[in-house]
Amino acid sequence: MARPQHHPDASALNWIIASAVVVLAPLTLEFPLWLSFAVAGLFAWRYAGLHHGWYQPGRIVRYALTFFLAGAVFKEYGTLLGRDAGMAMLAGLIALKFIESRTIRDYLLVAFLLYLVIAGDFFYSQSLAHGGYMIIAVLVCTATLIRLNQDHARLPIVSFRLAGTLLLKALPLMLVMYLLFPRLQGGLWGLPSDAYAGRTGLSDSMNPGSINQLSQNTEPAFRVEFDGDVPANKDLYWRALVMWDTDGREWRAGKMMPLETGEPKKFGEPVSYTITLEPSNKPWLVALDRPSTIPKLAFPRSGYLIQGRSLVKKRVRYDMQSQAQQRTDKIGDVTRQRSLALPDNTSDRVRRLAASWRSQYVNDRDVAQAALRYFNQNEFVYTLEPPLLGQNPVDEFLFETRRGFCEHYATSFATLMRAAGIPSRIVVGYQGGEYNEGGEYMIVRQSDAHSWNELWLPNEGWVRVDPTGAIAPERIELGSDAVRRLSSQGLPLGSLSPELLEQAMKLGAMARAWRNSRMLWDNINLQWYRWISDYTFERQEKFLNNLGVYAPTWLGMLAGLLGGVALLTFAFAWAMRLRRRTRDPVVVAYNQFSRKLARAGIVRGSSEGAKAFSERVVLSFPGQIAAIDSITNMYNELRYGDGSEELLVKMQKLVRDFSVGKKEAV
Amino acid sequence: MPWVNPLSGKTVSLTNRTIYMLPTRHGFMFSLLLFVLLLAAINYENGLIYALTFWLASMAMISMLHTHRNLLNLKISAGPCAPVFAGETARFTLVLKNELAIPRQGLSVLVGKNEVGRIDLEAGEQGSVTLPASTLRRGYTDIPPIELSTNYPIGLLYTWSRKIKLNHQCLVYPKPAPSRPIIGGIDNEQKRELGTRAEGDDFVGVREYQFGDSPRHVDWKAAARGQGIQTKRFGGDARSIVWLDWDALEGIDTETRLSQLCRWVIDAEAEGMIYGLRLPGQQIKPASGEAHRHRCLEALALFGN
Numbered sequence: 009m010a011r012p013q014h015h016p017d018a019s020a021l022n023w024i025i026a027s028a029v030v031v032l033a034p035l036t037l038e039f040p041l042w043l044s045f046a047v048a049g050l051f052a053w054r055y056a057g058l059h060h061g062w063y064q065p066g067r068i069v070r071y072a073l074t075f076f077l078a079g080a081v082f083k084e085y086g087t088l089l090g091r092d093a094g095m096a097m098l099a100g101l102i103a104l105k106f107i108e109s110r111t112i113r114d115y116l117l118v119a120f121l122l123y124l125v126i127a128g129d130f131f132y133s134q135s136l137a138h139g140g141y142m143i144i145a146v147l148v149c150t151a152t153l154i155r156l157n158q159d160h161a162r163l164p165i166v167s168f169r170l171a172g173t174l175l176l177k178a179l180p181l182m183l184v185m186y187l188l189f190p191r192l193q194g195g196l197w198g199l200p201s202d203a204y205a206g207r208t209g210l211s212d213s214m215n216p217g218s219i220n221q222l223s224q225n226t227e228p229a230f231r232v233e234f235d236g237d238v239p240a241n242k243d244l245y246w247r248a249l250v251m252w253d254t255d256g257r258e259w260r261a262g263k264m265m266p267l268e269t270g271e272p273k274k275f276g277e278p279v280s281y282t283i284t285l286e287p288s289n290k291p292w293l294v295a296l297d298r299p300s301t302i303p304k305l306a307f308p309r310s311g312y313l314i315q316g317r318s319l320v321k322k323r324v325r326y327d328m329q330s331q332a333q334q335r336t337d338k339i340g341d342v343t344r345q346r347s348l349a350l351p352d353n354t355s356d357r358v359r360r361l362a363a364s365w366r367s368q369y370v371n372d373r374d375v376a377q378a379a380l381r382y383f384n385q386n387e388f389v390y391t392l393e394p395p396l397l398g399q400n401p402v403d404e405f406l407f408e409t410r411r412g413f414c415e416h417y418a419t420s421f422a423t424l425m426r427a428a429g430i431p432s433r434i435v436v437g438y439q440g441g442e443y444n445e446g447g448e449y450m451i452v453r454q455s456d457a458h459s460w461n462e463l464w465l466p467n468e469g470w471v472r473v474d475p476t477g478a479i480a481p482e483r484i485e486l487g488s489d490a491v492r493r494l495s496s497q498g499l500p501l502g503s504l505s506p507e508l509l510e511q512a513m514k515l516g517a518m519a520r521a522w523r524n525s526r527m528l529w530d531n532i533n534l535q536w537y538r539w540i541s542d543y544t545f546e547r548q549e550k551f552l553n554n555l556g557v558y559a560p561t562w563l564g565m566l567a568g569l570l571g572g573v574a575l576l577t578f579a580f581a582w583a584m585r586l587r588r589r590t591r592d593p594v595v596v597a598y599n600q601f602s603r604k605l606a607r608a609g610i611v612r613g614s615s616e617g618a619k620a621f622s623e624r625v626v627l628s629f630p631g632q633i634a635a636i637d638s639i640t641n642m643y644n645e646l647r648y649g650d651g652s653e654e655l656l657v658k659m660q661k662l663v664r665d666f667s668v669g670k671k672e673a674v
Numbered sequence: 675m676p677w678v679n680p681l682s683g684k685t686v687s688l689t690n691r692t693i694y695m696l697p698t699r700h701g702f703m704f705s706l707l708l709f710v711l712l713l714a715a716i717n718y719e720n721g722l723i724y725a726l727t728f729w730l731a732s733m734a735m736i737s738m739l740h741t742h743r744n745l746l747n748l749k750i751s752a753g754p755c756a757p758v759f760a761g762e763t764a765r766f767t768l769v770l771k772n773e774l775a776i777p778r779q780g781l782s783v784l785v786g787k788n789e790v791g792r793i794d795l796e797a798g799e800q801g802s803v804t805l806p807a808s809t810l811r812r813g814y815t816d817i818p819p820i821e822l823s824t825n826y827p828i829g830l831l832y833t834w835s836r837k838i839k840l841n842h843q844c845l846v847y848p849k850p851a852p853s854r855p856i857i858g859g860i861d862n863e864q865k866r867e868l869g870t871r872a873e874g875d876d877f878v879g880v881r882e883y884q885f886g887d888s889p890r891h892v893d894w895k896a897a898a899r900g901q902g903i904q905t906k907r908f909g910g911d912a913r914s915i916v917w918l919d920w921d922a923l924e925g926i927d928t929e930t931r932l933s934q935l936c937r938w939v940i941d942a943e944a945e946g947m948i949y950g951l952r953l954p955g956q957q958i959k960p961a962s963g964e965a966h967r968h969r970c971l972e973a974l975a976l977f978g979n
Binding site: 113116117120123124126127130131134138139142146150153154156157158159170174175177178179180181182185186189191192539540541542543544573577580581584 | 699700703704707710711714715716718719720721722723724725726727728729730731732733735736737738739740743779780792794825826827828829
């Protein structure tokens with residue numbers, strides 16, 4: 009029995025102080041400075057009282073301090089409840105409880121409250137780092153709990169090792185409970201807040217150069233898990249926004265259009281996937297071109313876009329389906345007008361170029377092909393460092409600089425098509441992505457931002473045309489990362505032979521290792537998010553479905569939980585029985601000898617004596633007779649006679665050196 | 675638990691069926707903590723709080739196995755117990771033997787509800803706990819029934835054994851009566867048999883000191899001169915032979931008689947006398963020394979049994 013009324017020894021208290029420091033340290037980032045100092049001061053006071061005999065406060069002083077704490081917290085936060093004020097009160101009360109603690113019972117209560125603080129810290133963040141911190145904090149607190157139950161000081165490693173053993177053995181049980189404890193049904197937007205960091209991303213207006221700012225930003229924009237095969241890179245057009253209006257310099261999403269009437273006709277196998285979108289502080293959700301479903305709690309926008317109910321301030325996760333081939337219906341008058349509008353400052357050179365194609369071809373598609381050929385056969389260059397453009401960027405780009413990237417090509421192409429009388433618009437989003445093999449998902453980064461065009465063609469509806477592909481097919485087929493690497497090697501895009509391309513794309517060993525470790529780290533973080541922050545009602549149901557359990561009830565889950573826990577506990581109890589007996593080093597050494605022989609095919613019978621066994625062994629290994637006899641004699645001497653420590657060492661050495669392989673040598 | 679039979683025997687080994695377990699007060703406090711954590715996890719849909727809650731709960735489950743194992747297969751027996759006089763405290767030695775390859779810590783020995791000893795045992799170690807028991811009457815006194823209990827390692831659960839009543843006793847001599855001159859007959863025939871002479875208290879020489887010699891006969895002057903400790907030998911009356919006789923104390927009740935005889939045995943031994951004991955139905959021949967003293971006192975302790 010413990011003696012809760014006893015006073016712990018002074019070194020046990022150092023443990024409590026140490027675990028309080030470990031547990032409360034991360035919270036100092038959230039606490040006001042005075043509180044951190046006050047808590048630290050109270051702990052120091054108690055320490056000084058224990059080890060240096062300082063005055064310790066009496067009851068009245070403690071009550072006064074408690075009231076003072078409540079007042080100060082109220083003044084700081086305007087309340088005593090809620091996350092921040094609650095945590096501040098908890099930390100202060102722990103310090104006050106500690107300073108009045110005398111018996112083991114009091115200190116155990118402090119240790120329990122410290123566990124509560126660990127949990128409170130997770131209100132602030134559930135990141136991987138906090139998970140790691142939890143492991144350390146729980147280990148320290150548990151070791152302290154063990155230390156408080158020890159009668160006298162032992163090496164700290166004793167408490168830590170035992171705490172580690174308990175916590176490690178607890179992991180499988182915890183896993184069962186964690187996975188099977190029924191989660192309540194929650195909403196998509198009720199997800200806990202993670203890092204709010206990522207705010208860069210697409211914007212709803214574009215002028216040549218704006219996407220370029222993103223090209224250096226390798227932060228993830230979103231991650232995608234595909235249910236089936238991953239489509240080829242060239243088909244990975246992630247749609248976010250449509251731009252309709254231009255003033256000749258800038259393109260904007262502009263006013264919202266009424267939703268398209270009539271479902272588009274869809275062809276082909278739908279692609280199912282789940283997107284985990286990083287916070288963007290923007291309302292739109294990305295989807296693979298072209299979405300055929302709308303996720304829960306989101307709604308469609310014209311231009312086949314999807315929008316959330318509010319700005320995406322937290323990471324969100326949603327399931328989607330897309331079909332690449334869709335034939336949209338007739339175009340409305342308002343839409344046609346808007347997708348043909350050209351600003352007055354469109355230059356004559358541009359209009360003439362478009363008119364020349366128009367007069368040459370009847371078919372809209374042929375006109376578009378002519379434009380793409382124009383890009384391809386003149387000296388247009390794809391570069392992420394284009395020259396600056398002046399007041400009339402389309403004209404300057406098409407006839408003078410001819411150096412640019414997706415934005416330049418998309419804006420010029422749209423202008424040319426409108427000048428030729430073909431309804432066109434610009435789609436902004438992302439293209440490509442980096443596949444994480446370890447995690448079987450795709451990371452799409454801000455640097456994968458891309459813009460392309462859609463033309464409305466009779467009988468076909470809105471059709472995607474990507475003029476960048478005419479200049480730099482590598483961008484579309486291999487992705488933005490490939491383009492960066494090729495450019496850094498000074499290779500021209502669009503004219504590389506496949507062999508040269510393959511050679512240029514080959515990663516060095518270092519680069520591969522670096523890429524793999526980055527991918528691994530990203531995967532760990534995503535899995536962490538999936539299994540910790542996002543393990544909600546829906547995910548749990550999906551997980552159980554994968555296990556073959558359909559329509560699980562909470563009663564069934566609880567039964568499974570209890571069954572699993574009971575099973576594991578009995579398994580542990582059973583495993584612990586096996587390790588109960590003292591291991592006699594003599595027997596251990598002899599068993600090692602027997603194992604070596606067993607590998608050579610001579611197995612010792614369960615009731616076979618050492619002497620009889622050795623006689624049998626000698627027949628097979630006559631060359632080893634000296635060693636075999638020595639080991640056997642020493643074993644008998646040590647086990648049944650009075651063998652010395654030295655003899656044991658000798659026997660262990662003989663057994664180590666014994667090798668059945670020497671059979672051939674003799 | 676009064677409704678189960680206590681374990682008994684010379685050596686008792688604790689098995690699964692003889693160990694019980696319940697949460698401690700702190701165990702209940704801890705489950706309250708877990709409940710609060712679970713509510714927080716559900717309310718805020720916080721995955722890490724769920725994880726922490728279940729981790730702590732699992733740890734408590736696993737600690738149950740450890741606490742249980744702390745007692746399981748523990749071997750309990752009793753070590754020797756030095757005889758005492760009635761009224762003194764008998765000190766039983768409880769021997770606890772850990773035959774497992776793991777250490778056991780915080781084992782506590784309870785008599786009634788009181789903890790009388792605590793012990794830690796390393797792997798394969800054996801240790802002992804002294805078990806004091808007050809004695810009232812002469813004769814054999816039983817080792818008090820004990821329970822073993824532990825709440826190591828984390829104090830959330832405690833496990834205790836069934837009551838253990840070892841087959842072990844401690845001899846209790848009668849309570850010595852107040853000092854009184856020895857009334858005892860001297861038997862001349864006996865004297866001759868023993869080969870001692872009756873020539874008064876003449877100094878007859880010295881011999882090497884032997885354990886049990888009266889300090890009054892040590893030649894302290896010689897010892898001071900550095901000649902080693904020697905015992906002066908006297909002939910005759912100095913080593914008087916007495917019979918401590920039951921019949922010499924007629925008219926007193928049995929226990930008082932035994933107490934008186936007990937006192938005389940102690941005194942006679944202390945005086946360096948050669949003494950014998952006569953009790954109804956048995957007689958111990960005159961002799962001296964620790965073993966003889968014990969024989970006499972034992973006879974007194976067990977008289978009438």
